[in-house]
Amino acid sequence: MTVDHEEFKLLTDTLRSREEEIQVCKREISQREDQLKILKQELQQTRRKLEEKIERLSTLIGVGSSINSTLDLDQLLTYLMACATKVMKAKDSSLMLVDDRTNELVFKIALGEKGKQVQEFRLKMGQGIAGQVALTGQPIVVSDAERDQRWERAIDLATGFETKSIMCVPIKLRDKIVGVIEVLNAGYSGPLSEEDLDIFSAFANTAAIALQNARLFAAIQYSLEHICDLLKSGALMTDESGELVMINTIARELLGFSNGDAVTTRDIAELKADKSISSLLQAAFDQAKPVKEVVQLGQDGGKKVQVDVAPVIDPNGMKIGTVAVLNEV
Missing domain, CATH: 3.30.450.40 (GAF domain)
Incomplete structure (x- = not known):
């Protein structure tokens, strides 16, 4: 079978046209691949920025939550x-x-x-x-x-x-x-x-x-201390971890501490008494309700002190400490 010149030329042109079409398709595919790569990079950047934003906001929320801690x-x-x-x-x-x-x-x-x-x-x-x-x-x-x-x-x-x-x-x-x-x-x-x-x-x-x-709490401490001084009552205050943050002069005298002593919760816990004052403080905090007891200090015949303890609760319902008023019976 023979192919004349015209047919050969037509076949050649057709092949060339198909090759050009194939090259155009390849270029389009390559462009699409480049566009997909760019889109993928943009998506990755967007995702990274969103993750960064979530991390930042989560940290900020954590800091906000720590205010009451x-x-x-x-x-x-x-x-x-x-x-x-x-x-x-x-x-x-x-x-x-x-x-x-x-x-x-x-x-x-x-x-x-x-x-x-x-x-x-x-x-x-x-x-x-x-x-x-x-x-x-x-x-x-x-x-x-x-x-x-x-x-x-x-x-x-x-x-x-x-x-x-x-x-x-x-x-x-x-x-x-x-x-x-x-x-x-x-x-x-x-x-x-x-x-x-x-x-x-x-x-x-x-x-x-x-x-x-902090300023409000300091004001509460100051007010409580001086009100109790005026009422001739002892007063002490603890924070949410049970650490002593305030004790007035009258409370020091009732419990046997001098004004120069650096008093801690541990010192109060180690006082000789028929009931543990530190346990009363903890009970009021744990139960979130007032506790009232008469405590006899020292040996039999020692000084008797009425201890009224109440939990300190902020407006959000968070327990932030305890306050105790002491009066000699």
């Missing part, structure tokens, strides 16, 4: 700033409070390798980034500290730390600025963003709640 303000604020440092992927962080007597910022918490050195410094209102935030009440984000004239270099020069970026937000109580928190050289996922600022501001709000709770 302890009355130790230093412990709570240190934990809060450690979480903020981790979430913001920062090098160092600090929490400063306003000293109302001098109108200066003092370091309450300073984390990082230069933390101890940093705590020696004080900043005037308006001095440095932190001072500006405390003065104006407005957050400040600095991406390049070297180029920002507001930045205070003295601390870096004294400690050898190299500040590159700063995020600083105010701590407010009822619209009054009581301090600031800041992170240095943060970089969670690239340049600092509005989302970073929102998350960090939430940490400042949590710090404000912790400070408010």
Whole structure:
């Protein structure tokens, strides 16, 4: 069988056309593959950002929950700033409070390798980034500290730390600025963003709640102590872990402690008595209801003291300690 020239040419053109179509299809497939790769990368980035956001929010929720877990303000604020440092992927962080007597910022918490050195410094209102935030009440984000004239270099020069970026937000109580928190050289996922600022501001709000709770608790302690003094009653108070946080002069006298003694819950537990006062404190806390007993101290014929114990419960129903009023019978 023979193929004439025209037929051969037609066959060749057809093959060439098919090859071109195949090449076009290959290019389209390659483009689709590239698009799929880009889409996959975008999905991976979106997933990573969502996971990061979930992690940050989970940490923030955990910090918020910890507010009612302890009355130790230093412990709570240190934990809060450690979480903020981790979430913001920062090098160092600090929490400063306003000293109302001098109108200066003092370091309450300073984390990082230069933390101890940093705590020696004080900043005037308006001095440095932190001072500006405390003065104006407005957050400040600095991406390049070297180029920002507001930045205070003295601390870096004294400690050898190299500040590159700063995020600083105010701590407010009822619209009054009581301090600031800041992170240095943060970089969670690239340049600092509005989302970073929102998350960090939430940490400042949590710090404000912790400070408010501490002040309220201190006020309760002070009021209870002095009210009981006026009523000629002994008073003592424990926190949620059972540690003694307040004991007034009359309670010291009733229990046989001098004013100079550093009294602990263990000291009270070791008192010789027919009933354990520390057990009464614990019972009131565990049962979340008042306990009333007459306790005889020392040997037979010793002093008798009526002990009225009540649990301290916050507005959310959380048990945060106990209070006891003591009166000699």
